[in-house]
Amino acid sequence: MRTFFLFLALCLCFGIPSVFAQSRWDNPNFVIILADDLGFADLGTTGSKQIKTPHIDQLAQTGVLFTEGYVTSAVCAPSRAGLLTGRNQVEFGFDNNLGDNLPGFDPHYMGLPLSETTIATRLKKLGYATGLIGKWHLGGEEHFHPTRRGFDDFWGYAGGGHDYFKEEANTQNSYLLPIQCNYKTPAPISYITDDKGDECTDFIARRKDEPFFLFASFNAPHAPMQALEKDIKRYSHIKEKKRRIYAAMVHRLDVNVGKIMKALQTHGVADNTLVVFLSDNGGPADHNASCNAPYNGQKGILLEGGIHVPFIMNWPQGLKAGTQYDQPVTSLDIAATFYGLAGGKVTSREFSGVNLLPYITGDKTDAPHDRLKWKFTISRAIREGDWKLVSVPDRLPMLYNLRDDVSEQHNMLLENQEKAKELLEKLGKWDVLLPHPLFLEGSKWKARQLELYDRNYVLEQPE
Secondary structure (H helix, E strand, O other): OHHHHHHHHHHHHHOHHHHOOOOOOOOOEEEEEEEOOOOOOOOHHHOOOOOOOHHHHHHHHOOEEEOOEEOOOOOHHHHHHHHHHOOOHHHHOOOOOOOOOOOOOOHHHOEOOOOOOOHHHHHHHOOOEEEEEEEOOOEOOHHHOHHHOOOOEEEEEOOOOOOOOOOOOOOOOHHHOOOEEOOOOOOOOOOHHHHHHHHHHHHHHHHOOOOEEEEEEOOOOOOOOOOOHHHHHHOOOOOOHHHHHHHHHHHHHHHHHHHHHHHHHHOOOOOOEEEEEEEOOOOOHHHHOOOOOOOOOOOOOOOHHHHEOOEEEEOOOOOOOOEEEOOOEEOHHHHHHHHHHOOOOOOOOOOOOOOOHHHHHOOOOOOOOOOEEEEEOOEEEEEEOOEEEEEOOOOOOEEEEOOOOOOOOOOOOHHHHHHHHHHHHHHHHHHOOOOOOOOOOOOHHHHHHHHHHOOOOOOOOOO
């Protein structure tokens, strides 16, 4: 009886929610931390010799590092459409990046189709509080707004990027549009990466007493190339100016990953929060001085450098620290994993991805996927086991064995014509059944894609 009254007194003094903060539900909280245009090689955990990322490295060291982690597109918007739905976006017509509407297309359909259900909507129905901080890039029309796609709280912007230091009213420049927020009047931008980190910690503080899903959607290190002067000085030893600014932007991203993780600890929810870190696509090496070594290619194309990304899961209560998982996985698996852990039923009809937990823990010993397939406008690719085939319009298919040739330097097409024929047939039968794109980006980007396949890329870590 004395114990009961002591417990009651604690509830009255500190509030019932805080007493139950970590034990009111069995299902974990979920956080996605998404980098934007991050080079595969530009983290400590992926071998960077130049850029220090201790907080992201700590996520990998105390969690699960996926060495074969992929996204579903080589550019921002389609990749995010796949990530948030758990369905391969080209299978519902999201085959292009979002830009200006072209003649003949209805702008009403320029975004994530209303027929598709986001993981935010699914989790909200299961009792989760949901928040998006940062970049949306899945449609600017009102019916595509994040608060209509399952997010309770939104602080951010609808477009594909933003200036890091300023915003302006009454502007046609989408990178300068004012920050939108549905739960308070947002303060002026200081440095947007820091502002996003602050808003993420605020969301955790407000929602800590209920199960929550936070999508921390950073735009670092996406253009424009803007960094804090103190961070640029930190990397003064890097001679190339753009690379120096890029390193500073990645550093500031890492600082804010640490800020989010500290907030989870401070509010007593870290142990039962599953955090996923990844990039939306490979780094655009030609544009932001990122590096995707040892992978060939970059953002915009389906060589490994465009779609093979840093991919980390961290969940102290549910995953063994220091685990490395070496089977191919995809960003499509994240929504399915979250939904399954939240108590939902994961079916192949609703998800292209799978719940990864049984595979990570060893309850399932087969590979999560027999094959992975990609399509981005004029490029198509398929990976089955160690074999990967890439097809573009102006040349014979490219066939690589990734076990022996991770940098895709040796086209094995002529030596393995039967394997190429088999993969090309599987890829083609899938491709012809895909719906027509709901919108198109400008045709200039198709020619640019072809040119990117012919470039030489840095395949070793810069000193």
